[in-house]
Amino acid sequence: MSLIDQLVEILDPSQVLTGADCSRFASDWTGVYRGAPLAVVRPSSTEEVSATVKLAVAAGVPIVPVSGNTGLAGGTKADGALVVSLERMNAIREIRPDARVAIVEAGVVLDTLHAATADHGLTFPLAFGARGSCMIGGNLATNAGGSNVLRYGSTRSLCLGLEVVLPTGEVLDLMSALHKDNTGYDLKDLFVGAEGTLGIITAATLKLVPRPRAYATAMVATNTLGEALSLLNRLQETTGGAVEAYEYMPGNTVARMLAALPHLRAPFDAPRAINILLEVGASAPRDVTPEADGSLPIVNILQECLVEGMEAGEVLDAVVARSESHRAAMWALREANAEVALARKPAINADVSVPLDLVEGFIDQIGPRLQRIDEAVEAHVVCHLGDGNVHYTAYPGSDDPSLVDRLTEEIEAFVEELGGSFSAEHGIGIAKLPSMRRRKDPVALQVMRQVKAALDPKGLMNPGKVLPNA
Amino acid sequence: MSLIDQLVEILDPSQVLTGADCSRFASDWTGVYRGAPLAVVRPSSTEEVSATVKLAVAAGVPIVPVSGNTGLAGGTKADGALVVSLERMNAIREIRPDARVAIVEAGVVLDTLHAATADHGLTFPLAFGARGSCMIGGNLATNAGGSNVLRYGSTRSLCLGLEVVLPTGEVLDLMSALHKDNTGYDLKDLFVGAEGTLGIITAATLKLVPRPRAYATAMVATNTLGEALSLLNRLQETTGGAVEAYEYMPGNTVARMLAALPHLRAPFDAPRAINILLEVGASAPRDVTPEADGSLPIVNILQECLVEGMEAGEVLDAVVARSESHRAAMWALREANAEVALARKPAINADVSVPLDLVEGFIDQIGPRLQRIDEAVEAHVVCHLGDGNVHYTAYPGSDDPSLVDRLTEEIEAFVEELGGSFSAEHGIGIAKLPSMRRRKDPVALQVMRQVKAALDPKGLMNPGKVLPNA
Structure with a gap:
């Protein structure tokens, strides 16, 4: 029996999409990353996600988890893979105002959580342009940042507990609401930011803070x-x-x-x-x-x-x-920035961070450095100045791939000189794989590969993302 | 050539201790956990730690890292193992007031860092009784908590970057001072709180905050x-x-x-x-x-x-x-609490956390529950009320091991009923191994074992700590 037939048997058949019904999942919102999913399932519970993963892994079919699909690095591209959409798992399971936590499923839209917590005089202080459509699962999978990191930290620091479906299909229950819990390795933070390559985040316990009056x-x-x-x-x-x-x-x-x-x-x-x-x-x-x-x-x-x-x-x-x-x-x-910055193509979307006191030097000098490579290059810049994160979009004079590569490398080389990061808050996906290969410490890459192989020995969880081939 | 002879060749021979010279490292300050180290080395640099690890692993000799040795869970017990003391790696490499970071080695005493940062109007806001002798390496390895977690979080949230000597002897350089860096898996937080079982933390980039006026x-x-x-x-x-x-x-x-x-x-x-x-x-x-x-x-x-x-x-x-x-x-x-609480023996040192709003119920009810098992039991309690962490020291009426076990299990069972943790801030070491076996989610334990096996396949890094045998 084919995987699709097996999935139809265990899930609501209307939630197993194939052929043209998958088209909505063939591309993310940037339109840059296009794939052809084998099928899409839209499970309604952690148990259904678990059962889906077990079947897909037994069949040797790669799995790509998707929630709001608003990422900027191609992390949800699915070619020949089974897409697991979390969008129907959109329950806010509980808001506990006294404990200042919200227990939510991966498909909850960020702004829906903002609205639900506001009634309690609280907020989940993560905010950026896509907040009306991005979902908590993707926020966690990419460790999303945004404009309020300065005061509240990235998604990682706003997450107290996680529920994850592992590549074995087992459910890892790390749904703690505690502020102190030193019982072994910090697995939560291994899954936050792993972009679905180690498992599928299905729910989370999130920290709330008093909503400013x-x-x-x-x-x-x-x-x-x-x-x-x-x-x-x-x-x-x-x-x-x-x-x-x-x-x-x-x-x-x-x-x-x-x-x-x-x-x-x-x-x-x-x-x-x-x-x-x-x-x-x-x-x-x-x-x-x-x-x-x-x-x-x-x-x-x-x-x-x-x-x-x-x-x-x-x-x-x-x-x-x-x-x-x-x-x-x-x-x-x-x-409105992302919409405007990404409308023009070809574009190099650099999402870099440098130490706070070096932002000015970076912005002053990177333009002339790029112009020495490409006289026609133009730039569109916005910057979370409070945390050193510069969104530097460069428009090359042509879409010659070698020119694009040289400009990208020049940006990254300068960032590295300044002790910065080539991916501050958008993650790696597939967009930044070449940068990971070029710029990430080889020892760190090796440890990441060891962790990936240990948890996902068949390499079926969002394959080809985050880690460049060895 | 014996391992000791090899170590003497690559290190300052006066820093390779054997026999009676090791006695200071045969026990931690509690005196409860005693071992007989094979030898002790006191390297002065990351390179020396790396060379030491390579030799020990090649010889199949287990390695136990130690810094301030003020832990409460026996995490530094070393029987037949090579103790690597970080105490000579005590340089504050740099304080960058504008970036609000300190770059320190693992052997820096916590209070020394407090003093050094005060000159800049800043502080490293980690504080507890042992601050005059505990060291940053151990603070990180145990994810130490203390009295200021309420405002500033545990050690984990105060650490921006790490340098780790891996079980291969390679140096993993994660010494970022950035507030946003999404380049692959969060390896830093895997080593923080791992109690030396995945590698030896040799240095860290720590977050500083304005010292209250x-x-x-x-x-x-x-x-x-x-x-x-x-x-x-x-x-x-x-x-x-x-x-x-x-x-x-x-x-x-x-x-x-x-x-x-x-x-x-x-x-x-x-x-x-x-x-x-x-x-x-x-x-x-x-x-x-x-x-x-x-x-x-x-x-x-x-x-x-x-x-x-x-x-x-x-x-x-x-x-x-x-x-x-x-x-x-x-x-x-x-x-003065720890000193007084631990002076009386036999004692069960429970370091538990429960949700804030359940602390009162826990403290009111646990006494009678224990007295039903042991009429003579007495308790000594202090509590970080702001973060739900209760240090509950129970003195049983006798040192009958089965009585101690039953009392311990009663405390843990009640904590579990309340959604709490059996180890809030002291970690696991060897003291809490039975609790890990009994209480930790088996799926989480399995993932931890997979990570441990992937990074330390020979099982030589602080063996017998954190993870109970399968």
């Missing part, structure tokens, strides 16, 4: 990135570390976004070279109890910092959000 | 633990999450400590059933700028909270530290 949000223009960093440090000091986001957009990035999406609002009356979207979250009652004039203390604290910056000549311009819709317009500009 | 510290008595938790939540809300420690000591624990160590100071004029040592750290200038009367805003905020608690009948008594020496006296009482 108010935000103080602003667009700020500075002379230099160095001055932008001093402003960040001053803000952190004054607010006791309450800066949630500190996002840098160069003037030409803003111009490109405004041209592409006319509904977006320009940050300032006049264009500025350095545009920073910053946000402070206020949790303490004394920061949100209105003053006599109706203003909020947290907004006043931010404004004082900005006025001081202006008097010191560091801050050129600043606009503080006056309403929730004003704040939303500021964020809309930032979050 | 001032602390507000108090001893508080409440009626119930439930009321103590509401007070904690109110304090967290008011201070925006700045509570650094929230340590519970029952009245009989305090009485036992005062009797054993007469230099300690009683928390209140009259004995109280529930004694909480709490500390708030103030980072923002506005919290430490003295008021007109010379008082600090952060202390006033704490005092207001306590007065409100008194008016509501929740807080029975409260003493706010008036000076640094007063604060030190409060901490001396708390930090």
Whole structure:
């Protein structure tokens, strides 16, 4: 009996898709990575995922797990593989406000969790442009980052417990809600960020934090990135570390976004070279109890910092959000970035990180370095300045693969010189396999391969992703 | 040529100890775990550790890494094994204040790092009683916790990068100082908490945080633990999450400590059933700028909270530290605990965690449950109330091993009923091997064994620790 027939027998037959019904899973949202899945199953429970994996592995068929499919590195490309879509496993099993945890399945959309936790005065503080369609399973599998890492860390640090279907089909139950648990190796963090190559994450216990009672949000223009960093440090000091986001957009990035999406609002009356979207979250009652004039203390604290910056000549311009819709317009500009950056092709989507104090040097020097290779190269940059993560999209003058390779290598070589990473938050998938081969410490690669071979000896879990061939 | 002769050839011969010279390494500080090392080497560099491991593995000799040797679970017991002491690798290689990282070797004493970072207005926020003698290598190998986990997390979350000598002798360089780096599996967290069974940690890149400009510290008595938790939540809300420690000591624990160590100071004029040592750290200038009367805003905020608690009948008594020496006296009482708890034998040292809201039920009910097994049993309890970690030391009426087993199992069974962990922060070593066998999910144990076999196929790295025999 074929694998498909076996799957139809154990699952709801309408949830076993073949042929044209698979087309939605033949490509991710970037459209860059296209495959031809053998079939797609949409299990509704951990038990169904487990049974599916057992059958596929017995048949020697590779398995590609998919949740929101909003990744940027081709991690869900499925050629001749069985796609296991987690999208029907979308239950928020439990929210425990006192323990500040949410127990959720892999198919829960990130923004759905935001909405569900808001009712309790809490939030799951992971946020980025795809939050309306990305799902928790993929957030965990890629250790997603985003704009609030500065304050709350990446997905990894927001995850207390996991449920994983192993390549054997067994269910690994690591669903702890404890803050201290030293009982053997940290398996949880092995599966977080493994992009489905070691097993399928089906559920997780996630940390919630108090939802800030108010935000103080602003667009700020500075002379230099160095001055932008001093402003960040001053803000952190004054607010006791309450800066949630500190996002840098160069003037030409803003111009490109405004041209592409006319509904977006320009940050300032006049264009500025350095545009920073910053946000402070206020949790303490004394920061949100209105003053006599109706203003909020947290907004006043931010404004004082900005006025001081202006008097010191560091801050050129600043606009503080006056309403929730004003704040939303500021964020809309930032979050439109991926859509605009990826619309133009050919493109090299570098997602790099460097130490904070080296971001300015990287951005200043990488352009000229690339132009020495390709005079026509252009760049589109946004940067999570607070955590050193630069999204550097380079548009080469032609799609000649050797040119693309040389430009990519030049970016990576410079990042390596600065002690940085060639993949800060998007992961490896297939997009960054050449970089893994070139740049990752060979000893680390060898240990990763040993772990992969130990847990997935047949190499059927999302094969060809994360680890380059030896 | 014997292994010892080979080691003498490649290392400084005075750093290869045999016979009586090994006696210092024959036991850890608890005195409970005694072994007879084959020899002890004290390498001075990562290269020497690597060369040592290569020789020992070639000779088939087991290796036990040791740094401060202050563990509580027998993780350094070395019978017939080569002890690799990291104590001479005690360099703080670099402190980078702007990047807020310290690059240190495994033999650095925790308090030495505290002192070195204080000069920069920063701190490495890991703290517990052994901080004057424990070392970073052991802190990482056991994922040490302590009193500040509430605010800063365990050692794992304070570590950005690692250098590890693998069982092959190769050096795994994961010394990143980046806040975002998604390049393959998270190997760092596999070695943190592995208690030397997967390799020897030789150096680390550690996260530093701004050293609070001032602390507000108090001893508080409440009626119930439930009321103590509401007070904690109110304090967290008011201070925006700045509570650094929230340590519970029952009245009989305090009485036992005062009797054993007469230099300690009683928390209140009259004995109280529930004694909480709490500390708030103030980072923002506005919290430490003295008021007109010379008082600090952060202390006033704490005092207001306590007065409100008194008016509501929740807080029975409260003493706010008036000076640094007063604060030190409060901490001396708390930090003397391990010494006093472990002085009496036989003892069952349970280091358990349960969800925060179940701590009170655990502590109320475990005593009667144990007394049904052993009428004479007594208990000594301290608890990191803010993170649900209870150090429950039970003194059985006799040292009959079957009685000790039954009491241990009763504690663990109750912890399991509550969704807790049988080892919160001390790790497994050899002390908790029976618990691992009884209580750990068999699927998780199997995955741990697969990882161990993949990385250390000869089973020579700290053998017999962490993983019970299959």
